[in-house]
Amino acid sequence: MAALAAPVAAIRVAVRHALTGLPSDGPVLVACSGGADSLALAVATAFVAPRLGRTAALVTVDHGLQDGSAERAEAVAGWGRGVGFTSSTVVRVAVTGRPGGPEAAARAARYEALTEAARQQHAVAVLTGHTRDDQAETVLLALARGAGPRGLAGMPARRDLGGVPLLRPLLEIGREQTRAACAVLGLSPWQDPHNTDPSYSRSRVRADLLPALVRALGPGVVDNLARTARLVAADNAALDELAAAALAAARCPDGGLSVPVLLGLVPAVRGRVLHSWARELGASPGALSHRHVAALDALVTAWRGQGPTGLPGGIRVLRSADRLSPAPPG
Template structure:
């Protein structure tokens, strides 16, 4: 019997670990574009899941943005059925007309489609093929944007989306390992031209910035960036728990927030409390930024009678004596 290729073994181990901690019943679904990362993940899941007594399926999304996208999605689905994955679905989405840039619009459409299929099949989880290298890129992009600890914590291993656990089993697996795994298994992954398109910031980081960092600091920099994300994610989890308790403690009976209680909070906790409250009021998380939270903090710490703070989503917050509350619409 031929020895199992180390990259194949590493990805199977990562999938097994992810599924071992999964308590929810039902099948797991792999989101697969046909690229090396998601193809290697799908192949590993097709092997591991049945041996753990769990059904595994696949979903591939056709964004319709490139010539031949429908044929490519059909080819991914055909391979998945041969690999024993079931259910297998191809979902066509419309990206045009969605808010944000093309990358953000495609991502929103993709995740909406994926979670829709997962909910319909009552899936225990949706598996995504993001790797250690993707995590390193995410940390660098967040750093360039001036993001705080939440942004620098990168992509979480688990995130609940529309009630579906979204898992990223490969966050400690190198991108090169997924390519080597595909080669060892005789799989021919698709190469997305968007991944090398310099008009995208992530593609520029991938092609230029990361290789320069590796050349200057050594290959360990990728692991270190990913480790930074893990450490910050652990710190963020504690701060979020403290903020949830603090938010409950400063709520005013009228639905606003008590200013004296907010003023006593540590700045790191107070900012999270205000951020969470703003989301409760209807401010879209993707549009809610540092400047909005800073303006809300000014109503607490440096208030001198200034007017309402405008938040994304048409929400306006003002200070009335000793509390923050929603301002009347104009």
């Protein structure tokens, strides 16, 4: 018997690890674009899931941004039915007219579609094919944007997607491994032209910046960037726990926050407390920025009688004596 190719084995092991421990009362749903990463993930899941006694389904999202996208999506869905998924469907989304740039709009539309597909199919998890290289690119983009620790933590291996776990089993797998696995298995990945379009920031990082860093610092730079994300994510988790306890301690009976308690916190924890509280008040996470949190912090640490601070969504926060509280509407 021929030995199993190392890239195929590594991806199957990663998928098995991700699926172990999930509830067994519903399918896992694989998001597949037809690119090398998601094809390698999909074919591994189709192999591993039945051997763990669970079912797997596939969904491909047609963003409608390129000529022939509908035909490609149908081809991916047809391939999924042929390799043993219990269902393999196409979901079409509208990207134009959404807020933000084209990358953000497409991403938002895609995750909305995956959320709805997961609900319809009662999926216990959604799997995406993000790799170690994607993680490294995410860290570089976060550095360039001054995103802070949350951005530097990159993409989590698991997060909530509309009440369903979104899993990224391949964050420890390199892009070259997914391409090699596809080659061994005779799969022909689709090459998305958006991945090489220089009008997209991630494409420029992928085509120019990351290869330049590899040439200058050696091939280990990709692993090191991904490792940085893991280390920062662990620190974030610890700080988030401290901040949750501090937020509970700072609460006033009327829903405000105690300034003396906030002043006793180290800045890293106080900032997280204020960020979490602002979200509780209704500030959109996507619109809530460092600038807003810094303005709240100034009400605590540099108050000179200034008026209310504005937050996204028309929310205003004021300080009265030793308490922060939301200002009445109007």
